[in-house]
Amino acid sequence: MISRRHILQALPALPMVLGSSAARAQPIAGKPIRLIVAASAGTTVDAAARFVAEPLSKALGVPVVVDNRAGAGGAIGSEAVAKSPADGHTLLFTGVTHFSARYSGEASATYDPVKDFKGIARVCSAALAVVVPTDSPYKTLADLLAAMKARPGEIDYGSGGVGSTSHLCTVIMNDLTGTRAKHIPYKGNTQAVTDTVAGVVAFTSQGSGGVMPLIKAGRLRALAVTSRERWEALPDVPTGIESGIPGFEVASWMGAFAPAGTPDAMVTQISDGMAKIARSPEFKAFCDKQSMYVELLEHREFQASMAKEDARWRRVADLVKRS
Incomplete structure (x- = not known):
């Protein structure tokens, strides 16, 4: 027979047990994930998104469907995700245009690249x-x-x-x-x-x-x-710096975002899945073939970098206005 004393002794352990069950729960379930790509089909961003989609689908246990939303320098895709339900089933895959297009692109773009999003993970740069x-x-x-x-x-x-x-x-x-x-x-x-x-x-x-x-x-x-070093696939093509333009380096990272209200448990789960993909030898081989570089920032690091990226591309937007 279980005494009242034994029941009371067991109570402090219940939150730990429940917490462990919650940690093991799969927050992403049910309907497919729509991965909105803010670029045209056939572009480098699109290629990276499509490579990530299949193993991410396996990791999360739901289909991941790529949906290209090009236009307005990338702002159309970002704006579509900003207005989507924050349920983990609509995500954005994009590059630096997430920030730059907002400031130097279409004046009608209404999203805030920092406040309206949570950074999931950055996986590569090109x-x-x-x-x-x-x-x-x-x-x-x-x-x-x-x-x-x-x-x-x-x-x-x-x-x-x-x-x-x-x-x-x-x-x-x-x-x-x-x-x-x-x-x-x-x-x-x-x-x-x-x-x-x-x-x-x-x-x-x-x-x-x-x-x-x-x-x-x-x-x-x-x-x-526009990289610091020549591309392996184009060994005879010089860099911009070698061509006589000191400091001419331009690269775009690529990664995923979720609408701002998406639960942290979902964002972390998706980030973990993307990080595993980014660390895989298959992804490294893909990046090498595409003259890209693996550049992994998981959720917390990527989220922390967003304000700095925002400020950087505001400055570049000033160049656009003067050009």
Whole structure:
């Protein structure tokens, strides 16, 4: 027979038992997760999101469906997630455009990149390649810069929209070199690349996922890459720094966000799943192939970095306004 004393002795242990059960519970369950990608299909951000989606689905036990929402330099995707239910089933996968597009992009964007979101995890980063059509008269980055100096504001370039990384790359390059180019914004990077191949615009700056197949096929020529070191896949293409522009490094990290009200238990569970993927040899091999770098920040670190990223891209937005 169990005495009252034994029952009272057992009571302090109950919260621990219940807490342990809660910790083991799976907060993500039931309906699929919609992973909204703030970029066009075929871009580097899209490629990373699609690689992550399958193993994340297995880790969480629910389908993860990629939903591309390109436009407004990335602001459309971010805004869609900001307005979604905070139930862990609508997430955002994006890059620095989450911040930059808000300040240098569409004036109608109403989301706050910090207050309206919780950072889940950052998984990788990618630099860009400055590319021209293969029949372009510009054989080197120095050639392109010389033309922009000779004809300020006349040499045009395509981007994925105002505030996109492909836009800001040229803004930064112009600021560092005292040159000026004519910006032609598109609804997504895919369209900007297509028109660069066709010679509609003189050049564009894009991640490897969107241009590497076209470079290999001889339809685009890379003048420079914006990383500190040359890309393994393009060993003969110099960096922007090697091309004579000190400090010309532009890279975009990629990661996931949830709406601000999403329960911490859900955010942590998704972050743990993404961190496991980012540490896998398969993801490392994928990044190497895409000329990207594994760059992992789990939930707490990523969340803590958001205010700093916000301030950084506000400063870059000031360059846009002056350009």
